[in-house]
Amino acid sequence: MKRLISLTCSALVAMLSLVAAMEPAQAHGERAQMPQLRMRSVHWFDINVSTVNMQINDLIKVTGSFMPSNYWPEHVQSIEKTAFLNIGVPGPSFVRLDSRVNGVPMIRSTAFKKGELYNFEITLKARKTGRYHVHPVINVEGTGPIIGPGLWVEVGGDEAAFENSATTLLGKTINLESYGLANAAFWSGLWFVIGLAWFAYWLLKCPIVVPRFKRVNELGPAEADKIITPNDRRAGLVFLVLALSVVAGSYMYTQEKWPITTPLQTGKIEVPPIDVDLPLQVRLQDARYRIPGRSFRMELEVTNSGDSPVMVGEFAAGNLRFINSDVLKVTPKDEDDLVATDALRVEGGPIAPGETRTIVVYADDALWETQRMTTMIASPDALVAGMLFFFDANGERFPVEVGGMMIPEFV
Amino acid sequence: MSQELAASAVHSTAEQHRVHVQVDLLAIPLVVLLFAAVFSFQFALLVGDWDYWIDWRDRRWWPLVTPLALTILPAVFGYFLWERLRLPLGATLTIIALTAAAWISRYLNFHLFANFPMNMVWPSAYIGLGLIVDCILLLTGSFFWTGLFGGFAFGVLLYPMNWPLLAPFQVPVEMHGTMLTVSDLMGFEYIRTAIPEYVRIIEQSTLRTFGEAVTPLTAVFAGFLNIMNFWFWTWIGYLGSKALWLRKIV
Known part of the structure; x- marks a missing residue:
């Protein structure tokens, strides 16, 4: 037993030491990508950031150019099919307010032509404090992310002061950090209450596991339903009607409250490349x-x-x-x-x-x-x-x- | 001596009651935790992003994929709890466990750890679906009718049950000359390096004939499909509850 305790303690100390020695990941695995993919997928150049020191809510522009390679590997799905200009930062430490290639907004996916030149500009707003290696990225369908060169950006300030709002086409200004959460939590909470009430109804019959198991075995499959009381059936009916009523009622209420909605938007957008006349x-x-x-x-x-x-x-x-x-x-x-x-x-x-x-x-x-x-x-x-x-x-x-x-x- | 060992450890009805209560106190929380763990894993594998992000919950794929994956454990465990204990709790309890685990995971993993705002990653509401299935099972006492009505309801009602939560996020907004929903806007603004726009499996299908009736059609189709899905997983529950594998070992 003493040996077991000492082994456990040693393992715990070793684990804690490892955790203490760990450093946060500060890169995006650029070096892990196969060299031929790095050399022959997207050539990035003139990558720049408008500032390297900023505060929460400050804006930063990540700019640069890229050219999809004419030597794109045949064994990798082409960038000429579907691609998306992205930004490589750790999660939403920034929010992306704008993203353009050759002036065209890149909210949706697109396709880029091999051997053509493209200029991009991504506008970000600082959301979380920290030091970030900011990379441009092009995600290529079936291939994965093609990461551009990264630059370090330091963000300071008060995260609680972060603001991000939008105005809907119905004229309402919403806070994107919290919009709709209270509503979702309310309906989710209501279903929790109803579901737990159903659970509680059966728990009140406690003990339920062993006695019911024995009784069902005694009665056999044909007679086992005798264990269900008329009250149980009445409760079942009440909960069934309640559940269906809540579904119908909440749906009608929602239709009344948000009469104008639209399906999720998706699709591809075309970007004309820059005409370059090389001598x-x-x-x-x-x-x-x-x-x-x-x-x-x-x-x-x-x-x-x-x-x-x-x-x-x-x-x-x-x-x-x-x-x-x-x-x-x-x-x-x-x-x-x-x-x-x-x-x-x-x-x-x-x-x-x-x-x-x-x-x-x-x-x-x-x-x-x-x-x-x-x-x-x-x-x-x-x-x-x-x-x-x-x-x-x-x-x-x-x-x-x-x-x-x-x-x-x-x- | 051997007679004493063979005798019951319980000497009175009160003692027996206490033992049974203790079994409940031990077994029920363990079962709920088991449901939460197994269901979270299974749901993450089969539904995943469709349930993680609000800009994935479309009207074609999400209402079709979700009920098919969501039915599995309620049907399996529902069969077991009904057949062995006559408890119509399997569907509700598994889905309560899934939803509770999802809220905890979204808050700790997605919100606190990965910094996504909670309003982008809240879990959908499914508890009512489990309740409807359990109530139908209780009232009919039949897995045939439960599959027919409950399995169908699972598919049909998933979208309307979640519409009150989802509708505010499908209000239109304009961004740089492009119309989006609030969900799309959040998906664009809150950066996910590994989830580019094209990865979303939304709005892709051939069912375009009935114009505006996309959601009802998908829901009814999902309902019909889910009837068979429910029966199939009930049958798996039946096989599991026979515990043939266990008998072979023991």
Whole structure:
């Protein structure tokens, strides 16, 4: 017995220590998603938040752009069927007041075309205090959530002061935090009272288990109904009539009180993509990932049909950004911003107007490893994709998707 | 010595009564807890989101799926309690246990832990359905008639029974040029990262012929379907109450 008690105490202490040592989850499992899905589903860029410090009831805008990949995996359901722009925060720590893609409200589901460019803007209102990693997300039917880069946002203030109201088409302003709850609780409570009264009627005959079991056995199936008294039958009739009356009465009362209602609304909405005229054609000739060096090498054939020389300033794949510091100066927005500020090396120099040239781009950084992208070598089709950002002499940016077969190098 | 051991431990009627009361005091709360646990699990698996969120309770799927899943335990345990104890309590008691557990779970898990407002996640009202079934069983003493009338009532009355709770949430509102119900608006505003709009299985069906009569048609269809559903689960209750498996072990 002593041994049992000491074992129980030890287990309890171990469990309590574990609970005490636990930290709240602060991410959304971005790294858990398969690299080929991250690289070839949605390319997110220019993700920004309008503020990183806010108070309850303050508004924040999450903005950015995305392009569904032309190299979307064949074995995953396409974004061109059904998708929904969402936001990755822990539950309703914010409420979403508006959500738009290319200016179109995204209250309903939609579909996005591969290879097209979309700008989004999501307006949130702070509801719960805390520090949140805010991500844009696109849920794709049959595929799941495709999570964009996250940024940290701190919310302070008094949660009790949170307000969220709406005005119905009947002109009534309602508090969405509490609207209809008292009514639902009343009707639910009424049914509890009636149901418990029925239960109490039988409990009053206590003891009911053993005596009734014995009596039913004694009487046998044919005679067992004798145990039911006329009073029981009268009570049954009263409760039956009562239940049916409450259903009918409450329904008629409700029809009178809320004569105008409408069914739940659903459906899909179309979003026209942004027209982009790119003066560039880029073809991936060769892609290799060297595992020991965490080095991603791409050989690209670039044709510049514009009127200004262009250079590669950034390569982005699977929410990781590799920057060519000769072209672009980038400062990480926070400690978890997945940007390697000087990790892109380009051999081949600027591509002059009218020129077609082969350049070699190296994206070398430990981010490949730390963000679990190295398992791209386990892809079922060995395809990779990413966004290249070219810049002309005036600083104008041209985003181009590249993709193709990738060969891993193990030595 | 052996005669003393074989003799009853109860020596008077008063003592016997006390023992029976003690059995009730022990068994009834345990049974109610069992009902709550089993029913919550089963209902979460088969109905789940349709009962969790107000923007899932539509007029086509929710009134069809719910009675079919809701009938299972009331029919099984209802048979057992009637057949063994002649107590018409199985349906009411299981549904009371389910509803109480649901209110506790919604408050603790959905509201306090996950931060959803309670008015978005309140459980539906089903207790009256159980009561109607139990009363019909008591008055007819027949599982055939109980299935026919009670099973039918389960399907038909689920929507009108919940309409007083639900109607305020189906008042129309406008948001950025789109008409929504209050339920849809809350579903949009209170963020559920893992439940995008398209996941909701609502309003999808082919039964469009009768215009505005969607809900009554669904209800009557659910009622008819539920008659057979009730009989089937009563039969399962019958098999269970024979406890053949137990006899094989013992």
